Amino acid sequence: MIRDTSAQDQTISQRSQPQWRRWLWPAVATVVVLAGIGFVAKGWLGGSRSFDGARLRIATVGRGDLVRDIAADGRVIAANSPVLYAISAGTVTLKVVAGDVVKQGQELAVIDSPELRSKLAQEQATLAGLEAEAGRAALDATLARATASKVTDQAAIDRQAAARDLERYQRGFDGGAVPQVNLAKAQDDLKKAEITLQHARSDAALQSQGADLDARNKRLLANRQQAVVDEVQRQVDALTLRAPFDGQVGQVQATQHTQVAANAPILGVVDLSRFEIEIKVPESFARDLAIGMPAQLTSGSGQPFPGEISAVSPEVVNGEVVARIRFSDKQPEGLRQSQRMSARILLDTRKNVVKVERGPFVEQSGGRYAWVVSGSTASRRPVQFGVSSLGEVEIVSGLQPGEKVVVSGTDLFGEAERVSIN
Known part of the structure; x- marks a missing residue:
């Protein structure tokens, strides 16, 4: 007989499956779907608009020292670089070319002006005539004084003779030899001589x-x-x-052997011993700059040189203010005009302040609001800013360390109070 497998089989009793197990997995799937819908709905309810986070820059508020400094790239310019002009119209003859090193007093160019030289000759001739007249007037004054002196001396002699005649007539009258009429005539002659002498002296003084x-x-x-001659001679x-x-010839603006007009620029001279650095500073820092403020200049080799602000322009051009920095100790060797140098101006240091990275949000909305990020939502919050540097800004109120702020891209939010960030 062939055996089957009946001896190995076992009878299993059939049990009924509970009703709730059949709905378990559908319920779980439903909960997951509802959670996803709730998450999406929360995002839509949390912000009226949604923006891509890649277009925004977010920074974290921190606490520390805020160094207010100005860092800018400047260019080397000559502190003393005058331009020489033609004092009169004429033909120019250049003695140097651009780039030549010159010494003080060296001839750079000569302008031939026949008109000015002719004017000098005319004025010199007029001067010679006036000098002759002045000499003649001085000689006439001497002759007049001599004539007046001669007349005065003659009147003095006549007075002295009249006095002697009166004395002789007086002795004769006293002796009875001279009549009284002769004595009276001698007295009148003396008075006449005295009056003549007095008038001669007065006329001599007046003459x-x-x-x-x-x-x-x-x-x-x-x-x-x-x-007049000296002035024309100076012009010649x-x-x-x-x-x-002592310096170097800069740009030559005239052409050799050409006619130039009066007051036309001929060439410039650069003082190689005195250079300054010209920088451009944002106008928000212009009010903090002052002449004499210390600065640090760095050349291409990285070596720092001390300096100080020598001038600040009173005019704002394209949102920037031009300032000049001069070397306070020694300047690097081999500097050339328009060479680039880095400048750093330290304004002050604020200790232990709440600060955040500086961005366009500081200037937007008048600097009164900041967008604080919480999860995937950014809400607008009133804040108060303090001082700022090129890279950071002080938070006076409205933000706490650890909070995140949108520092760039807030112009996309418009006037919304809350937005969603993807």
Whole structure:
């Protein structure tokens, strides 16, 4: 007989499955779907608009020292770089070319102006005539004083003779040899001689004053003409352009052997011993800058050089203010105009303040609001800012350390009070 497997089989009793187990997995799936819908609904309810987080820059509020400094790239400029101009129209002859090193007093260019040289000759001739007239007036004054002196001396002699005649007639009258009428006539002659002497002295003084006044007027006219000649001579001497100091010829703006107009620029001279750094500072820092404020300049080699602010422009151009920094100790060797240098100006340091990274949000909304990020939602909150540097801004109120703030991209939010960030 063939055996089957009946001996190995076992009878299993059938049990009924509970009703709740059949609905377990559908219920779980339903809960998950509802949770997802709730999460999405929460995001939509939390913000009126949704924005891509990749377009925003978010920074964390912290606490620490806030260093207020200004860092800017500047260019080297000559502190003393005058431009020489033509004092009169004429033909220019250049003695140097751009880049030549020159010494003080060296000829740089000569302008040939026949008109100015002719004017000088005319004024010199006029001066010679006035000098001759002044000399003649001085000689006339001397002659007048001599004539007046001669007349005065003659009157004095006549008075002395009259006095002697009166004395002789007086002795004769006293002796009875001379009548009284002769004595009276001698007395009258003495009085006449005295009056003549008095008038001679007065006329001599007046003639001397008149002659001196005339000579003085002639001399003043000659001196005035001398001043005119000196001025024209100065202009003629200025036709030769000379280096005002030791330096280097900059840009040459005239062409060799060409006619130039009066007051036309000819060339510039650069003082190689004095350079300054010109920087441009945002206008928000302009009120903090002051002449004499210390600065640090860094050349291409990285070596720092001390400096100080020498000038601050009173004009704002394209939101920037131009300032100049001069070397307070020594300047690097081999500097050239328009060379780039880095400048750092330390304004002050605020200890242990609440601060955050500076961004466009500081200037938006008048600097009164900040967008605080909480999870995937950003809400607008009133804040108060303090001082700021190039990289950070002080938080006076409205934010606490550890909170996150949207520092860039808030212009996309408009006037919304709350937005969603994806």
